[in-house]
Amino acid sequence: MHYIKESKYLFVAAIVLATAALLSLMWGQYQIDMATFIKYADYKLFSKGSIDPQVFTLIDNIILEIRLPRVLLAILIGAALATSGAVFQAMFVNPLVSPGILGVLAGASFGSACGMLISDSWLLVQILAFAFGFVAVAFAVLIGSMVTNSRSTVMLVLGGVISASLFTALLSIIKYVADPYSTLPTIVYWLMGSLSMAQLNEVAFVSIPILLSITGMIFMSKYFDLMSLGDEEAKALGVKVKLIRILAITLATLASSLSVVMAGIIGWIGLIIPHIIRMAVGPSHRLLIPLSAIVGGTFLLLADAISRLALSVEIPIGILTSLIGIPIFIIVLKMRGQYGTKTNNKCKRFTFFI
Amino acid sequence: MELKPIISVKDLHFSYKNHHVLSGINLELYKDEIVSLLGPNGCGKSTLIKLILKLLKGKGDIAIDGKLLESYSHKDIASHVAYIPQYNNTPFNYSVLEMVVMGRVSKLDFFSLPSSNDYEIAEMALQKIGIENLKDRAFGQLSGGQKQMVLLARAIAQEVNVFIMDEPVAGLDYGNQTRLLELISELGSQGYTFLKTTHYPDHALLVSSRVVVINGGVVISDGAPEDVISQEMIEDVYNIKADIIMHDAHRRCLPIFQQKREVF
Numbered sequence: 320m321h322y323i324k325e326s327k328y329l330f331v332a333a334i335v336l337a338t339a340a341l342l343s344l345m346w347g348q349y350q351i352d353m354a355t356f357i358k359y360a361d362y363k364l365f366s367k368g369s370i371d372p373q374v375f376t377l378i379d380n381i382i383l384e385i386r387l388p389r390v391l392l393a394i395l396i397g398a399a400l401a402t403s404g405a406v407f408q409a410m411f412v413n414p415l416v417s418p419g420i421l422g423v424l425a426g427a428s429f430g431s432a433c434g435m436l437i438s439d440s441w442l443l444v445q446i447l448a449f450a451f452g453f454v455a456v457a458f459a460v461l462i463g464s465m466v467t468n469s470r471s472t473v474m475l476v477l478g479g480v481i482s483a484s485l486f487t488a489l490l491s492i493i494k495y496v497a498d499p500y501s502t503l504p505t506i507v508y509w510l511m512g513s514l515s516m517a518q519l520n521e522v523a524f525v526s527i528p529i530l531l532s533i534t535g536m537i538f539m540s541k542y543f544d545l546m547s548l549g550d551e552e553a554k555a556l557g558v559k560v561k562l563i564r565i566l567a568i569t570l571a572t573l574a575s576s577l578s579v580v581m582a583g584i585i586g587w588i589g590l591i592i593p594h595i596i597r598m599a600v601g602p603s604h605r606l607l608i609p610l611s612a613i614v615g616g617t618f619l620l621l622a623d624a625i626s627r628l629a630l631s632v633e634i635p636i637g638i639l640t641s642l643i644g645i646p647i648f649i650i651v652l653k654m655r656g657q658y659g660t661k662t663n664n665k666c667k668r669f670t671f672f673i
Numbered sequence: 674m675e676l677k678p679i680i681s682v683k684d685l686h687f688s689y690k691n692h693h694v695l696s697g698i699n700l701e702l703y704k705d706e707i708v709s710l711l712g713p714n715g716c717g718k719s720t721l722i723k724l725i726l727k728l729l730k731g732k733g734d735i736a737i738d739g740k741l742l743e744s745y746s747h748k749d750i751a752s753h754v755a756y757i758p759q760y761n762n763t764p765f766n767y768s769v770l771e772m773v774v775m776g777r778v779s780k781l782d783f784f785s786l787p788s789s790n791d792y793e794i795a796e797m798a799l800q801k802i803g804i805e806n807l808k809d810r811a812f813g814q815l816s817g818g819q820k821q822m823v824l825l826a827r828a829i830a831q832e833v834n835v836f837i838m839d840e841p842v843a844g845l846d847y848g849n850q851t852r853l854l855e856l857i858s859e860l861g862s863q864g865y866t867f868l869k870t871t872h873y874p875d876h877a878l879l880v881s882s883r884v885v886v887i888n889g890g891v892v893i894s895d896g897a898p899e900d901v902i903s904q905e906m907i908e909d910v911y912n913i914k915a916d917i918i919m920h921d922a923h924r925r926c927l928p929i930f931q932q933k934r935e936v937f
Contacts, residue, residue, distance in 0.1 A: 321792045414764045472764075538784055545775050547765045551728050552758055556831075557751030557779030602765035605786060 325606045332613040336394065339620050343390045344382055346628060351378060388517035393623045393636075394616035395522070396514075396578040397588055399529045401615020403571035404589025405596075405607055406536050409543035410567050411460075413472050414597075417589035418452075418575035421475075422482030424584045426455025427576035429486040432493045432506050445525070445580050451486065452576035456568065458482040512583035512637025514623050521581070529577050532570040533612050539567055543604035585637045587644025588615055594651045677739060678703050679835055679866060680725060680754070685733035687720055694720050695731065696890040702835070707857065707867040709877035709898075712887040713910060718870040719839055721887070725868075726756050726837065751779035754835040755828030759843050760820035766813040769823050773798055773808075776827035791830075798829035802856065818849025825856065836860075838869035842876065854880050874902050874915070874926040886910060899924050 345351045351359070359378045361368045404417040418424050430451030434444030456479075463471065463478030490510075497503040509516075542563045545553040550560050578585065592615045596607055619640070626639050678701035685698040694717040702708055710718045723729045727742055727750055735742040737753050745753075755776070767775075773795040774787050781787065799805040802822050807815065812823060821841055828836050841857065842850040858880040861867055871877055877884045877898055884901040886894040888910050894901045907915040907926065914929040 321787070321789055409765070412764060541778060541781070541786055544765075544767065544771065545778055547763050548775070549761060549763070551723070552756070552761070554728055554747045555726050555751065555756035555758075556775060557746075557748040559747065597765070601771075602767055603771050 328600055328606060329609060329613065332610055332617070336613050336617045336620070339617055339624070340390050340394065343393075343620055343624050344386050346624070347381070347386060348627075349377075349381055351381070383519065388519045388522045389514050389623065390620060391519075391526070392514050392517040392522050392581060393620040395526055395529055396582050396585060397592075397615040397617065397619025398533055398612040399574035399578045399615075400585060400588040401592035401611040401618070402533050402536050402608060403575040404615075405593035405604070405611045406543065406567050406571040407456075407589070408593055409547045409604060410564055410571075411475055412547050412549065413475055414594065415472060415476050415590075416479060417587075418571070419584070419586040419589060420483070421479040422455035422459045422486060423452045423572055423575050424579055424586065425483040425486035425490070426458075427452035427579035428510055428584055429455075429490045429493070430576070431580050432490055432497075432510075435506065436493060436497060436502065441521075441524075445528075445577060448576040448580045449573050452572045452579070453569070455482045455486050456572055458485070508635070510583045510637075511635035512585045512640070513635050514582050515633070517581070525577055525581055529574050532574040535570045536567065536574075537609050537612070539563060540604040540608040543567070543608070544602075547602075547604075583635070583637050585619070586641050587648065588618060588640060591644050591648050591651060592618060594648070598651070598654070676703055678736075679738060680868065681734075681736045682721070682725065683734040683736075685721070685724060685731055685735065687717070687724060687729065687731035693890055695724075695887075698733070698887070698890075698892055700885060700892065700895070702866065702868050704834075704866055705861070705864065706882045707861045707880055708869070708883045708885060709881040710868070710870040710885050710887060711872075711874060711877055711902075711910070714872075716887045717890055718887055722756075722837055722839055722868070722870060726750060726754070748779050751831065751833075753833055754837055755831045755833050757821070757824045757828050757836055757838040757841065759840050760817055760824060762813060766811045768808070769799070769804075769810050769812055769815070770795060770808040772812045772823055773827045773830050776830035779831065794832070795826075795830045798826040799823075801829055802826045816849065817845045818853060821845065821849075821853055822856065825860075834864060835866045835868070838867065840870055840872065842871070842873070850876075874907060878902055878924050878926055902926055 345353070345356050355374065355378065358368055358370045359375065362370045362375065363379065400418060407416050407418065407421060408414050427448040430447035430449070431444050433451075434440075434447040438444070459475065459478040459482035461478070462481050463475035466474055494503055494506055497506060542558055545556055545558050546560065546563060554560050575589065593607060593611050596610050596614060600606055600610065619636070622640050622643060623636055626634050626636055680700075680702040682698055682700040685695055686693075687695040698721060700721070710721065712718050720729065724731045725735055727745065727747065737745065737750065770792070774791055776798075777787050777791040777794065780791070796805060796808065799808055802825055804819065804822050804826065807819060807823065812820065815823065825836070842853055845853060854876055857867060857869070861880070861882075881898050883896065884894075884898045885892055886901060886906060893910075894906060902917065902924070904915060904917060907913065914931060916927045916929055918925055918927060
């Protein structure tokens, strides 16, 4: 089998994620030690053993009400953003794009804010977020292709910057007209990005479309390799280029827009995680896409853990991922071309022809 | 029994906006042929190839194996002909083996991944070209000649017998040009059919079984290389003088410097 190496990477990444998730459940302002946690899990899951009922209720509350939804949401959103980033990069044959850079996050935040302003319906907020996320990426592509006919890396990035600024400006209008005592603070804090408001039923609700789009992107991954060779070559090799592109961009936009609805704008994950994985295991999307999902989830989980545990004040997660992501991305950019990345042992690969 | 063409092009017209590129092209490609398309820059050689692969849409009839191109999906076309483009660079630096396995995608259905069998076929294709030692190298790090060979291996992994190549030797150094031409003529003798564009009349003489010259959007000459490539044709199409000489039982075409230069 040719997928032994791939399975190994995925297995290791999944173990790391599971460990991080378990530790996140145990650690926090109220520390749960290993022995108590095992006792609790034993009793809760298998109704075995004995535990002080008072302690049980306390731990049950902490885990189910506070930590579990937060951990699940962090994994879900990290996975959604990293996978979407990898897919956008393949679809536009451009390693410098991400949901943030293409304006999807700004568009989705404008859409959600509109939704919050006009209605209490959560579904409407999600639909508007997705719709404006899609409009934003379409606008970015339109600007990128207007100036030059050929596909230009820089022009698309510029188009994204313009699209993101447009929707940020529109969002400011909403902030300006919003009630300064109730709606405005809600919008501002939500936009900074936070996982702390997560509730289990909300997380479960939003996890369905996000997981479906991640699964869809994983299933389509073999086409992403071909499409990153350019449209003509992909078509000549038998790929339905238009269909795959529309499907992939829709799924990636859906996943990243919904992350905005749940936790505001969380930047940089969609850009750096795929880069790091490509450097570590190579660019084949059959591994890159699922691994991005797992590593992206782990990254956001760890960032959230830092924000909860290491700092006395809880910094909004969006700010923290930028603070962590920017130096990492600078290192990645600097390493570009200097080192061969590790693939198939002696394989020297690492050129981004930008 | 009359031989049926694998590819037939009838009265094909194509224009970019108001600029006519092809105006009534007729062309047929038969099994076991190596056909070279010759013509000056911008004569529409590459456009013709793209039209045959349904990458562009023109007016006129193109048929592959007797069926009109309209009835084919790209997947169907990929299981009849393989396209070998001028080597390109992608920002994502795949390994050679991954690159060759991509040739298998037309054989897979929507949800399946390349199997061990597909990888074996890819490795066999690399062996056939004699570059299995490159399989773990990164495609982006290869020389132009090696890249062309990898793309040829990918075409072989596609398990089709008709290869369409766009300027296979463009940008290659002298040694790689010669090695690639040798490889094409070797594959030609193993039952592969080629349709390739070229800028070099000399290369057309070396490896083709037939030469088609396109100029001004029409086929001006179509036949055996020794009949088509003449001093008159070179002067007519390229506006230079050339000598056709015999060397080692082969015709060769050599350009001649002129005292008075005219620039076109």
